Every structure is written in C-alpha cells, then in structure tokens.
Amino acid sequence: MKPRHKRAAIVLGVLSAVGVATALVLNAFNSNLVFFYTPAQIAAKEAPQGRTFRVGGLVQAGSVVREGVTVRFVVTDTLQNVPVRYEGVLPDLFKEGKGVVAQGQLGGDGVFAAREVLAKHDENYMPPEAADALQKADKMRAKMAGTLDTHSASPSGAPTPTPGAVK
C-alpha cells in the first residue's frame, strides 16, 4: 500500500468505527428510554402494557398495606389512582401523603408491578415527575370547574415544571 492509501484506510476505518459505535449507542438509547405516565394517563389507557415505564404522584394516605416483604399502595394525582405492588425495602423517605415515583410494568389486572420505588432524600423535595402529575391533575380540575385558576396544588419546595411541559 502507498502511504496515501494507508492514510485513507485509517481515516475510513476510524470513521466506520465511529459510525458503528454511534449506531450501537443510539440503539441502546432507544430501547432503554423509560417514559413517564401520570395516573390520569394510565386511567385513560394511554400507558403501554408489557413495557417498563414510570408513574408518579402522591402515596395515598391510608393505602399502604404490608404483607411480609410485599407492600401494596396507591399512587394518586388526586383525581385518578393507580394500585401498586412492590416487593422489598422501600426507600427511607417513602411516606403516605408524600411524593413518589415507581418504575415497573402495568399488569393485565391493572396493578402496577413496581421493580423500583424512588422517593428522594429530602422531606421537602418532590420528585419532578410526581410534581408534574399533580400539576396536570390540577389543570384538569380547573378546566372541569370552568375556571382559569392556575393555583398549584404542589407542596412548597416542588420545582415548578417549565410551562411547556404541561400540554
């Protein structure tokens, strides 16, 4: 090979390697995106079955039932509820009436089988997804009441989602 060809081969090899790597990364990215649904969306049957997604809201007061290692609770956005089942140790800041995000799959029986339950490490902090769900439910309620009241139901300390995030 002439040096010029050799150089071209190196450039070509590097480019195709980068191309392949990028394609693999994007593919992995695509198949591992976890979408977020609010309880309202789940009630409206918008959430997929058999695919992992996240649901967020408040842990409904009085809904937590322990059966040994299994725990059942209800996630609510104050309008709609989703029953959740989880096995294992809940995070320290999991509390009734507080914000929670669960990741898992929706079963045919309508129960959300959580593989992971997230509650963040500050009592005043609301997971953004949970805050978002409450905000949306609030908008919905305001719409139903026929008012343009934009009062927020999210507790203090909750990061306000960008206006664009609420459709």
Add this chain to the structure above:
Amino acid sequence: MIPELGNLLLLLALAVALVQGVFPLVGAHRGRADWMALARPTAYLQFVLVAMSFVLLTVSFVRHDFSVLYVASNSNSALPLLYRIAAVWGGHEGSLLLWVLMLCGWTVAVARFSRSLPNVFVARILAVLGLLSVGFLLFTLTTSNPFDRLIPAAADGRDLNPLLQDPGMVIHPPMLYMGYVGFSVAYAFAIAALIGGNLDATWARWTRPWTAAAWIFLTFGIGLGSWWAYNELGWGGWWFWDPVENASFMPWLVGTALIHSLAVTEKRGGFKVWTVLLAIMAFSLSLLGTFLVRSGVLSSVHSFATDPRRGLFILAFLVIVIGASLLLYAWRAPSVGLGQRFGLLSKESMLLVNNMLLVTACGGVLLGTLYPLFLDAMGGGKISVGPPYFDTVFVLMMAPLLLLMGVGPLMRWKQDEAGNLARRLRWALVFAIVAALLSGWLMGRIAPATTGGLFLAWWIVAAIGVDLVERLRPKPGMGGSIIGRARLLPLAMIGMMVAHLGVAVFAFGVAMVKTYETERDVKMGPDASTEIAGFDFRMLSIRDVQGPNYAATQAQIEVSKGGQVIALLAPEKRIYRIQNNPMTEAAVDSNPLRDLYISMGEQLPTGEWIVRVQHKPFIAMVWSGCLVMMLGGFLAASDRRYRVRQTRSAVMPAGSVAGGVR
C-alpha cells in the same frame, strides 16, 4: 464582624484576580516584562485572601454563628465538630468557595513549579486561571455569598443533611473538586499555547504531570463518592448512573483520553490539535458538571440550588468559557502542523482508538444525561434513561478498550507487525482464558458474559507481565542485574503499567460482583434467622440507641458460617432530630474476598423488621482498583523527566518582582 471580614477578603480577592487575569495577558502580548511579572505575586496574594476567607467561614461554623444564613441552614449546635467543619462545603455557597479556593491552590502550584517555563507562557497560563477565578468569585459574590447575614439570628441551625454526616463525605467533595478544578490547569496550558502558537512536544511534556495530578484527584473523588454511596445510601449499590455521578465521570473519561493523547504529542509530535481540543473539553465538562449539579437543573442529593439566577449565571459563564476557547481553537489550531505519519498497526493508532472509545463513551453518557433534560425543557414530556442504557454503552466501549489495553503498550511506535505481536502475546492469551474459566469455576458457576469480563481483566494482567519480562530481559550491550535493569525503567512506564493493572483489578471486581452477588429481603424479629451464600444471619436483639443528634433503632445480627461466628453486625435506622428524616445506616463486614451488607428497611405492624441482607463477592476490588489506578498516575506524574529544568531559565524570583511594579 467575622462574616463581614470574610466578605471583604473575597472582594479584595476579586480585584486581585482581575489584575492577575488582565495585566499578564496584555503584557505577554505587548512584550512588557513588568506586566507579566505581576502574574506570580497576584496569584499568591489571591490564594492568601481566599484561604483566609475560607478559614473565617469555618470559624463561623465552629463557633455556631447562626446569624450567618449559610451556617444556620447547614449546621446545628448538636453537630459534632468534624461535621461542622465538613458542613462548610455541605451546601451550595460553601462548596463554591471551596471551588475557588482549589482554583487558587492549583494556580499557586503552577506559579511555584513553573520556574523552568518561559515567562511569557507562565504569564498567559496564570492570566487564564485568574480570569476563571474572576468568573467564579463574581458568581459567589453576586448569587451565592456564604457570608450573608440572617437577621434576626436563628436560635439554632437546621442541621447538616444527615446523608452528608459521614466520614467519607468530609473528604469526597474536596477531592472531587481538586480533580474538576485541576483540569483548569491543562486547560490554561492549552489556551496559553494556542495564544502563543507554540503547541509542541515541550508543551505536552509540561502539561502531562498536571493532567495526571488532576486525574488522580478526580479518580479518588469519584471512587470515594461511590464508596460513600455504597456505605451511606443503604442499598448496597455503588454506582447508579445518577446524573451527578455522570457529571463527574465525563471529565474523567475525557481526562483519561487526554492523558493518552498527550503521550503521542510528547513522544511523536502527533495529535496536537486533538490534544488541545481534549484539554478544552475536559475542563468544559468539569464546568458543565458544576452547572448540572449547582443550577438545580438536576434534583438529587447533590443539588442545593434552586435559585434560577445561579443557573443562569453558570450557564452564561459556561457559554463564554467554552465559546471563547472554541473560537480561539478554530482560529489558531489550523496553523498547527500535523505530526509524523504512522502505520495502521502502531502505538499511535492504538492510542487513537483508545481516544475514540473514551470520547464515544463520554458522548454516550452525555446523551443519556442531557437528553431527558433537553426533552423536558422543550416540552417533550418526561423520560428517564436508566442504568441498562449506560451499562450497554459501557460494555460496548470498554470491552474493546480493555482488549486493546493489553496489546497497545507492547506495540511499537510508527509501525508494528501483526505476526510478531501474536507471537509475543500467545501465552498471555492462553493464560487469560484459563484464568478466566478457573475464576468462574471457583465461584461455582461459569457465566458467558462474566467469563468475558474476567478474561479481559486477566488479559491485561498477562500482557503487563509479558511487557515487563521483555523489558527486563538482558539485552546485548546492556549488562547489569535484573534489579539494575528494573531501576532503569522510566517511572512513567511503571506508572502506566500500574494504572492498567488498576483497571484490571477494577474490571475483575465489577465482573465478580455483578454476577455473583446475592441479596434477600426478609422479615426478621429477635431470634429469626436467614441464610445467603452459605452465611447464616441471626438477629439477637433490637434496641434503641441515642446519637449526638439522632435517635436510632439498632439491630444486633450475628453472622456465622458453618456454626462458626464470624461477625456481629449492628445496622441502624436513624431519625435525625432536627430535619426529622429517617436514615438507613447499613452495617458491613468487609474483607478482600467479600462484603456482607445488612440494612434495615421498615418496621412491620407486628414489630418485626424488613431486613435486607447482601453478599457481595470481591466488591472491595472495585475501589482498590481505583486506588491502584491512582498509584499508577502518581508514579507517572513523578517521573523526573517532567521536572528537568530548561537551561534557558530567565526566571525572576517572585519576591523581587514586587519592587519592579510601577
């Protein structure tokens, strides 16, 4: 009085930083030696001012001055002294001050250890560092002043976040910041070289030890953070692909690429343009990390700020720094010549592939970290990118990287030959395969993916062995004993071998713990027992204990194997009084071969507790691998070659300069 004094010192530091940032730079441009000579004394002065203000903030913490807003928000009269000191950087404002202090510290180090460098070059470097300091001091003073008063003073403080009350937390942020900020030195060297147009092998040689030093601290900071998360978050995980972890990991990946690329620039004069870009990228990613963590864009344990002004300021700063350096790069870099040619199979091409893989991995992490934020900001809904994505990216990029890590160091510069390499490495290959299968067999189960990981670890070890044997073999015309020959090996070479060995140790630990760890969530009351991986766990009792600022429920759990008691573990569930947060304090019995990890979940109505017990084989190797990597970096950075003085040292002693200022 003390806070006001601290504030004043910061203002003075800002003024000094401005002088340090402007005069030497202009002086270097106009060839005015007196202006350039300002660089060193201002750097020293700025450090003294910032350090004194940092001490004053610490004093406020130690003396419980709750009339300072920052102290009142992050401390409490019941907080032990050690944590009061650590609380100085337990919140946003203080950690920013720590950042500035680190920057000044690095600047002083550069000023002190750059006597052999040309004056013009040093002036430019110190000026660039001074300008960075101006940015951060402005940020501190305008949006996040730790000395702001609280009127009227609070009766008591709101306490430090309980999660941060851990010995690991005392040193994790300073180490991480040392690494983050350390890349500012490589960045300043690159910018100074771009301005001066003298990107060459000498520049690379000067930059190498500084880059390695920053990399060592960053490695330590990340490793420590992982160890802290493992011990303190109570879940037994050691890496979560949390955006904040990613923020520290991205500069590490690019910094590692930079270290390798600098080798080519120094030895062969190649990759110059690319190396400069990497230096700019490494520091930009450090800044991006600061932005992500401090702006409140991400919400996690680490993000303290929710003030949008802060986010905006950092974003603007980020845009200016990255934009300006890329502009300068686009303007000056094309004039830099290409290096020498190299063949398809050569050390250069191996290092090129190394760089591509590391940068692609970093790009993958960046995508997974930023895309959800981007989508959310654009109103595209909320998504999250979970660990499976990052794991996949990492296996994809790291597997070839580790494979080449065995081959690369043995290759010759410029051109090598495949047959020759295969002959040199055949026994290493056989050894690695056998060792991988044997390790799996000893663990009782041979899993294909794990065998791959174990093979890569053993492969690196074997290749280092081959390299070492070849280098220590008597060569014609070179006598002496084997020890004599070993002493002739350059430290940089030994450092590289040790660092690669560290990667092997790390990879071995990860492969082992990912495959063979077992965990079980069980209901336990007094006298209940459970078993995992051949260990019996029996709960003896549950009792209440009182800490200085918390109350805890403590379980006594006896661990035995084959009837032999091996450990008594006492996991706790703590409630910190002030913030009223529950905290899981896991109990760990650790040895090099395995960790036994017990954490308490919640109490059931029956009075029993949900307890999680975990067996984690070889997890200690994950962190010891990091330590070995650091040792390698340390050896490489201390190579004498980097410290050899240049003959033309027209260096003015720093002390005599002050008199020369007109």
